[in-house]
Amino acid sequence: MSDMFQDDFFADELPPPSAGAGQPPPAPAGDDEPAAVRKPRRGDVALAPAADQHLELAAQLPAGLRLGVSTWSYPGWEGLVWDGAYDSSALAKKGLTAYHRHPLLRTVCVDRTFWRPLTASQYAAFAAQVDADFRFVVKCPAGITDAQVRSEEGKPREPNPAFLDPRLAVEHFVEPTLEGLGDKLGVLVFQLSPLPWGLLSRPSLVFDKLGRMLAAVRQALAKHPQVIVAVELRDPELLGPSLAETLKAHGATYCLGLHGKMPPIEEQLPILRALWPGPLVCRWNLNRVFGAYGYPDAQKKHEPFGEIRSEDRHTRGLLARTIAGITGAGQPAFVTISNDAEGCAPLSIALLAQAVADLQPRA
Template sequence: MTEIPKTLRVGTAGWSIPAAQADRFPGKGSHLQRYSQRLPAVEINSSFYRPHRTSTYARWAASVPADFRFAVKVPKEITHTRRLANATEPLARFLEEVSLLGPKLGPLLIQLPPSLVFHQDLVSEFLQNLRNSFAGDLACEPRHPSWFTDAVDAMLSEHRVARVAADPAPVPRAAEPGGWPALTYFRLHGSPRMYYSPYPQAYLERLRHQLSSLNGEVWCIFDNTAEGAATHDALVVAA
């Protein structure tokens, strides 16, 4: 079997443990503590909907092993309500909150609304402001077709931002990673029914082989969590 690179981080969106998979997460403690003994990473999606206290992030960081990493989704106030404009204040607040994850902070995920058309000046200004305050990894999941061009990928790369490879893909190019090549970030939402459908075993094996061929920091997050499929799929790929 192809060896998985040490930089590969496979996980799910959130760390709930479905009852059907509970026996694969033995031990005592919180769901996060048990989850972190089997999978090396998780994506915090709740930050998209509401802020968390700095003490909450600090508690989460203290409860997982040293090599565990959290990706954190940027709040919808920034991406969907303000649509990247005039976001200095909520962005500063968010960065202060997540800083309490310390060295266990992985990429920040910028998921954009499907209606957000690419505008060079707007996006460049937002990313430059973000980069002025944050030197860590960034991944962007655009969903409007205007984002999937060579020029946009080049601009993202200049700001050291990886473009997410998504399934289902809104356009064919969205299925492949782009932007900054030192970080590769897959988000698998489930298909044909988003958030519900499990992935077939053959798909997971092909994905595992694909991930093993990549260099740099590689993330693969399963978001088909509605009926617990994400946990099973992540365990298969991380095995």
């Protein structure tokens, strides 16, 4: 494969935007009564009828592409994903039954595992709500991927002796997810929290520990080679050849983390080039206009998360080109989006899907 052809997978140049690009689909018609004044429903959750408008678009997407959200329990998606008003607790428990029927939503990121490990039975409960084609992206608990033990306020207290511990990673993360999700497990994400200077100034030590953990993880997945192992960073100083070498040596990939703590997408793509050929794993979590610590500001601006309020055409365009190139070469792509990326994850997914579809070869 030529370098020119390979570079096109991780596009540095964008085609001019098509007319109307970046505009969310029209809001579905529905009850004139505002959702905020309607009493949330109880019981099973159903898919919004308006979701069917995306069937034709879904059919134009690459088979290897899976789009989804980071966390699914948002009442503000009424009319987009949910057929009516539900409270967040009902959606957290039963929302996946409706969510997975949306034509564009073929994966979801289970973020809550970062804060507290889940049991195999809890994972199995998620798996029971979706069909056989659905796949989960799951984050490793911070107790394994954070080099520091933190207070409830998130402040570092002391070094974490369990940081990147191979045995704990397998026993408390890999094994429960495999047992509970089975063939519906798609990606295991190991998100390394910001490192203290003592480790950041000794990257070889970090990569050595990471390599030993990844080796144990890959061994535990020996009978499940289809499961993707991805490493996400919060320290741009670690981006470089040593990271790529460590990941490649242990059959892992780099997770594009799109938010203010990491460089923009175009500055992260060289890592994917260094790992080529390989899959795409991307988590688009926060619009860069809010900065590295802008989640509270983003939430304040975007609530109740039912419309695009912070559009980012630049990131969407580059991500669409990257998806098209990687899936066009037969590699899988998992992309999950947060409400904090543009204001409404389902609408961001629809816009990204259209951008990818526009790049597909015409028959």
